[in-house]
Amino acid sequence: MDTTLRDGEQTSGVSFSASEKLTIAQLLLTEVQVDRIEIASARVSEGEFEAVKKITEWANNNGFIGRVEVLTFVDGETSVNWMLEAGAKVMNLLTKGSLNHLTHQLKKTPEQHFEEVGAVIALALKNGIDTNVYLEDWSNGMRNSKEYVLQYLDFLVTQPVKRILLPDTLGVLIPEEAFNYVKELVDRYPGIHFDFHAHNDYDLGTANVLEAVKAGAHGLHLTVNGMGERAGNAPLASAIAVLNDYVKNVTTSVKEQSLYKVSKLVENFSGFMIPANKPVVGENVFTQTAGIHADGDKKNNLYYNDLMPERFGRQRKYALGKTSGKANIENNLNELGIQLSDADLKKVTQRIIELGDRKEVVTQADLPYIISDVLDSYSAVEENVTVENYVLTHSKDLRPSVTLRIKIDGEVFEEHAQGDGQYDAFMNALKKVYADKKICLPQLTDYAVRIPPGGKSDALCETIITWSKEGKEFKTRGLDSDQTVSAIIATQKMLNII
Template sequence: MDTTLRDGEQSSGVSFSASEKLTIAQLLLTELKVDRIEVASARVSEGEFQAVKKITEWAAANGFIDKVEVLTFVDGEVSINWMLEAGAKVMNLLTKGSLNHLTHQLKKTPQQHFDEVGAVVALANKKGIECNVYLEDWSNGMRHSKDYVFAYLDFLSAQPVKRILLPDTLGVLTPSETYEYLHEIVNRYPAVHFDFHAHNDYDLGTANVLEAVKAGVHGLHLTVNGMGERAGNAPLASAVAVLNDYVKDVRTSVVEEELYKVSKLVENFSGFRIPVNKPVVGENVFTQTAGIHADGDKKNNLYYNDLLPERFGRKRKYALGKTSGKANIENNLQQLGIQLSDEDLKKVTQRIIELGDRKETVTQADLPYIISDVLDSNSIDEKVKIENYALTHSQGLRPSATLKINFEGEFFEEHAQGDGQYDAFMNALKRVYIRKNIVLPFLTDYEVHIPPGGKTDALCETIITWMHNGKEFKTRGLDSDQTVSAIKATQKMLNII
């Protein structure tokens, strides 16, 4: 059961709109093919009610209504009537799974609680609603009040309840405890269907899921991207991957190839960002950065494991940076269909290392720009060098530039203002060249190219077209800063003339 739309939405700062909830629900059931979805808590708000209504209307029309579940409360008819109005058919009743919660939050005896739960279950069945029961704080109940838990399970096993849901509400279980507690319960109640609901407070959610399945539990509650309160819930993608790879006699209905797509959609809708190193769905988890790893991949896939990116609709990437080395670059060139001589490959490698010292990574999309810049720079003899510059941009003041230029060993310094930072830079440069009695070329065109992907740290290529003595020529500059890339293109022009 995926509970992204209920428990996952309890992540701090996350609130899906009704349309977003419907879209996610549709993808979970039709594309990802989870067995069930828990979409909301009853009575929360009018917006939640409208969202559930949209989902149940779609689900009823498409044969999924029995797969849509709602968290409800022990409140007589109130939650049940809310569900009936919303069109939902399956309720997950929240009850107390530890004596501590029962005594201090509800201030009731076990028998009082059991009677009230029994009354709600009977009413739900009478009104045509299928009922499952949560034992909130069940994990602490097993640790500190096991007699209460078993007394309650004895009671529930005789009720018209389809599934009993056992949550590690505070995420406190160790894997060994998860196995021990669930193995004991499954063996004691062989005719009852039990679900395990893991939280991730100690980063043990996926490990606990694995142990729960080994212990014989019948169902799991998971969320896309591990969303949920505090440290979140056990993540769907990781749990599915580990079950498929390490539990031979268990299969899930989940379509692995759809995990990444749904993950990215939920990330965009929720604003809940996926860590780049999050297993299976993180941006970096199928990216080799170290050159030795890329070299090993070329030699009999030495650094591959069973988590092949193609399983999840993804591709392996080779990061370009200061640690990437020649093998990474060759892999990227091969994917782009580009061949370089050994000499040019060395030069490109060196430039990527230099850029890697300034940027965290260089992307494959940056690579053609880097090659173009390196090969272009190799053909120009550098007699003029812009040593230093300062650019200013202030509210209410004209942009200005101060530069220091090395002209064949002779140094000049000038300051000027302009309509923009680059215009101010060019005005200062013209002042230098007036002193040398040299007329600068006329700028006829100025193009800026940014590699696809829209990342803020992408390299920026500026191509400037110049007219000089009746002839037109182009120079290019490359940098993560647009104005700096234009200045580099301008320095090439100065050396060409």
Template sequence: MEKRKIEIMDTTLRDGEQTSGVSFPSAEKLTIAKLLLEELNVDRIEVASARVSEGEFQAVKAITDWANLNGYIERVEMLTFVDGGKSIDWMLNAGAKVQNLLTKGSLNHLTHQLKKTPEQHFSEIKEVVDLAENAGIKTNVYLEDWSNGMHNSPEYVFQFLDFLVTLPLERILLPDTLGVLTPSETYNYFSQITLKYPTVHFDFHAHNDYDLSVANVMESIKAGAKGLHLTVNGMGERAGNAPMASVVAVINDFFKDKVEIQVKETALYSTSKLIEAFSGVRIPSNKPVVGDNVFTQTAGIHADGDNKNNLYFNNLMPERFGRKRKYALGKTSGKANIEKNLQELGLKLNDEDLKKVTQRIIELGDQKELVTKEDLPYIISDVLDSNLYQEKIIIESYVLTHSKGLKPSTTVALKIDDQYIQEHAQGDGQFDAFMNALKKIYKSKGLSLPTLVDYAVRIPPGSTSDALCETIITWETEEKRFITRGLDSDQTVSAIKATQKMLNI
């Protein structure tokens, strides 16, 4: 049986940008657009709303200029409005070729927001569609509040669809604007429509207010949807939209015999992390597919099972998404978790020593301390009083200065293999100045430092300004990515402690 092709339309740059506090500058929008089309390989992207601001116009112009040069212009879409052609003029100036026209999909919205009759609304829509066709712009139509329209005014919805199918449209877009649908309702409503209009291309646009967006997307696929609207990390207004990574994994695992998509799974995680960095919206650690902890086994019995025919694996193998399985170290770890981490470090302990190290990690876990793979050599040396780990690089001393009107500066004295080296540098902040001084030292020895890719600081909830501060820094080399932590009452000092661990790792 021939598989049904489903289009994936990413709306991170339009609907996702409506996440509270998020605004992507022009350069970031262009970078994201390139990533979505070239690396993730989505079918289409919705990048902006017409007539929002001059900055938005410049961002769209940059994207359309690039898309025109690279053959992507038909895959770049704009949200437009029934405004007598003003949005069409905006699109022409911006170089865009596909509009997603926002119309009213419920009688409630039409009556109380626009205060118009269906006939008036339809007439104005036709005017805009005709203008677009004459201008060489393709049209898709959104039925805003469609889900409530099906709840409360289905006669109007079908009257509207009967009218729309007479127009020169590419697609009709059916949004659950307020995230109110249940899975059974999604299947029922979508089926009614696809059965009545079997040749029309319908997209489903899900919101996640009840955490049902992925389930609703599944039901829309069963009911004949030909396109899905998703956002990276589920970004969007209120509780967000249906998340890209989860939906792609669901389709590839549960619909692989019936439908196909062209999105590249291996690019999901890197795309997700870039959007996290640009938006400033952190990915929950337990978010499926892309969360930091979703491929981390914590319980020792699970690590033991993984050693015995992968008893605790499912189809969501981390390698599919460019990731690796991890084994957490804490009070529930057990010997199997620790052995897994030791293997990665190339270390082996006898049973008696392994018991001692396991007990120490359990004690740290009881104190709510987080233990990483990179901490193991420290712990082994401490518990076994061995020479397995020796600090070859020590930050002997440093001076941090921060004065109003002057750039922060740092003087660092470092001991490397008993050689004492001192350097001074400035930076955008005290820690940046400290890192710049370190780079000078390393450069003088023909060495390079790992790249700092994430920096997080936290204090216990409810603490005061004198609280202990934990700095968690993620580093990356060509071979691996790893995390170090530092603890101190001073934020910069805690970061320096984390950095000294990095230097020795």
């Protein structure tokens, strides 16, 4: 069960719109093919109610309504009535799984709690709603009040409940405990379907998932990108990869090829950025940086493991930096269709090492420029276009303007233009120059700006611009302490490429 839209939305600062929730729900069920999704908590807000209605209407029309679940509460008729109005058919009832929570939060006896839980389950059944039951704080319950947990489970097995959900609510379990606690319950109640719900406070979420499944857990609760409260939940992509590779007698319906797609969609909708080193879905996880690793890849795949990028619709990359070595650079040159002699390759390698020492980001797109700079040749990209000078103005209540001098194939042009910003004004001046030459510039399709962590005022600014020309996309990058200047450097690279 994916709970990105319920537990994952409890990530600090994250709130999905109704249309975003519907899009994610559709992708999870139809492409990623998770078995179930938990989409909301009952009674939270009017907006949440409308989102649930959108999803349940779509699910009802497409045969998924039994796979859409909502968190509800022990509140008499209130949650059940909310479910009926929202059109949901499966509720995950939040109840107390530890004596500590029961005593200090509800201030009730076990018998009182069981009676109230039973009443809600009966009401749901009467209204055609299936019930799963969460044992909140179950992990601490097993540690500190196991007698209560077993007493409660002895009651629940007499109820019309589909699944019992075992959350490590505070993310406190270690793998050994996850295995032992789940196994004890699976052995004691062999006819019951148990789900395990891991949190990641000690970065053990995926490990605990693996142990819970080995112990006989029948279901898992996971979130895209590991979203969730505090340190988040066990991540969907990592858990699926581990299960597929290390638990041979267990299968899931999840399509690995779709995991990266849903990861990027959720990243964009949530604004919750995926760390570059996040397993399976991070930008760097299929990138070899050390030259010795790239060399080993060429020699019988010495540095490959079972996590092949193609499984997840991705490709292996070879990063360029001070540890790159000749093999990394050769791999990138081959992708660009560039061949160098051993002597020239050695010079280029040395230059990339120097850039790495200065902490500059070196990309495959930079290679032609590094080659030209180091070898003083134009065999890769000839520098026929140079932005020689410019004046950027930005004044209150006046439109930004640029005066530009540019040399193209030895001919110098000057133009002046205004724009909505300094870079827009620069591009307008540039378009005037190229219009005179009857050349159509590529379309700018994406403009990304990055600065190093810490946000110091003297930090370098990296601008990465994506261009589109004749149906093909390419990127150029500029680096400077001034954002507009870094964009101009990236634009000059584009002009030479075309």
